[in-house]
Amino acid sequence: MAEFGFQSPGSFRSYRTSSQFVPSSARVNIHFEMKTSFITLAVSALAVYAAPSSVKRATAIDDATILNFALTLEHLENAFYRDALAKFDEKAFVKAGLPTWARGRFAQIAAHEKAHVGFLSSALGDKATQPCTYNFPYNDPKSFAALSQILEGVGTSAYLGAAHLIENKDYLTAAASVLATEARHVSWVASAVNHGSGWSGAFDVPLTLNTVFTLAAAFIESCPSTNPTLPVKAFPALTFAAKAAPGSTSTITFEGAPADTPLFAVFFTGLSQIVVPIQGGSVDIPKDLVGVVYAVVSTNDTVANDENIVAGPAVLDFEFNSNGQLVK
Structure with a gap:
């Protein structure tokens, strides 16, 4: 690596x-x-x-x-x-x-x-x-x-x-x-x-x-100081453990978590979002994820958006073969 x-x-x-x-x-x-x-x-x-x-x-x-x-x-x-x-x-x-x-x-x-x-x-x-x-x-x-x-x-x-x-x-x-x-x-x-x-x-x-x-x-x-101002901001980093894989539990690290607020890992896959609670700095990665998945940390347990994202996205690539099986 x-x-x-x-x-x-x-x-x-x-x-x-x-x-x-x-x-x-x-x-x-x-x-x-x-x-x-x-x-x-x-x-x-x-x-x-x-x-x-x-x-x-x-x-x-x-x-x-x-x-x-x-x-x-x-x-x-x-x-x-x-x-x-x-x-x-x-x-x-x-x-x-x-x-x-x-x-x-x-x-x-x-x-x-x-x-x-x-x-x-x-x-x-x-x-x-x-x-x-x-x-x-x-x-x-x-x-x-x-x-x-x-x-x-x-x-x-x-x-x-x-x-x-x-x-x-x-x-x-x-x-x-x-x-x-x-x-x-x-x-x-x-x-x-x-x-x-x-x-x-x-x-x-x-x-x-x-x-x-x-x-x-x-x-x-x-960048040039004369560039137009854009209505965007960057979120803090979100990092998964190196061996993170679908169906496993992974530790995650990020900064700026609000105190005493439940947090959720949200996985963007296709047009869907899969929400998983974060417990003790770890998250259970959904077992059915394949391909490129974007993950964020959110305070919302239903839908993640720019108003409730705390950190991320992290880019995860769960490679799969021609039979649809994950490559270990």
């Missing part, structure tokens, strides 16, 4: 991707556990709570806000692929055990992300958010491919979760077109490159703006 640590922004009550709001105490840990055809990638953003009083949280969510939120993610993905492909040539991919054609396909994905940036920037004009400075914790093509799978999955869930907020039907159609491409990306990376399953089930998981931002902010070091 390899562990990477680097700086990330904290939990801001509003988000203007500006370098002056990046506390040095925030850190991100990403764990990769690899088996022959199995990758578990748990992402946790360790956030801080103190928000600068000068930052005002934007409350209005209109189409321009959603497009800028999408552009924030596309800038991140664009930089991720651009920098990795500049760092690793085809020989490096082959040396890492990846197919000879993998880099060429990743180059095509990079072109897609660049096109998404251009499309959204053109639609927003002078209101478009600008790219930030990023820090991605890969050190070879294999860890790059593992992180690619997570980023593309989060991107898919981001567009899916934001779709209902878009009023302009033309924008909605365009967003759906991008969503379909992002879903193809993650399916290809997961199956052809990482030798896992190309899907988790019949439905994908929609994520809220705040849960998506919590995952994306882990890779952002600083």
Whole structure:
């Protein structure tokens, strides 16, 4: 298992991707556990709570806000692929055990992300958010491919979760077109490159703006102070034990739990949420979970949303084979 640590922004009550709001105490840990055809990638953003009083949280969510939120993610993905492909040539991919054609396909994905940036920037004009400075914790093509799978999955869930907020039907159609491409990306990376399953089930998981931002902010070091303010905040990190698996009891760690308040682990799988009580810092993971699952801690015993989430999401990958059986 390899562990990477680097700086990330904290939990801001509003988000203007500006370098002056990046506390040095925030850190991100990403764990990769690899088996022959199995990758578990748990992402946790360790956030801080103190928000600068000068930052005002934007409350209005209109189409321009959603497009800028999408552009924030596309800038991140664009930089991720651009920098990795500049760092690793085809020989490096082959040396890492990846197919000879993998880099060429990743180059095509990079072109897609660049096109998404251009499309959204053109639609927003002078209101478009600008790219930030990023820090991605890969050190070879294999860890790059593992992180690619997570980023593309989060991107898919981001567009899916934001779709209902878009009023302009033309924008909605365009967003759906991008969503379909992002879903193809993650399916290809997961199956052809990482030798896992190309899907988790019949439905994908929609994520809220705040849960998506919590995952994306882990890779952002600083941004132009002139960038538009987005109505999002990052939640504290949620971490599961390394051997967490469906049907097992796992310890979880997170900060900022409200005192004397019952807490619940909520597992996002497809369009469903499965709620499990947290007892003594441990949770029983539902036995029927498969594929990529997002987990949060909530004060609500029915439905988790941005108003009651305490920590997370954590990204859990419960890999399964062609017979639908979990890979141990």
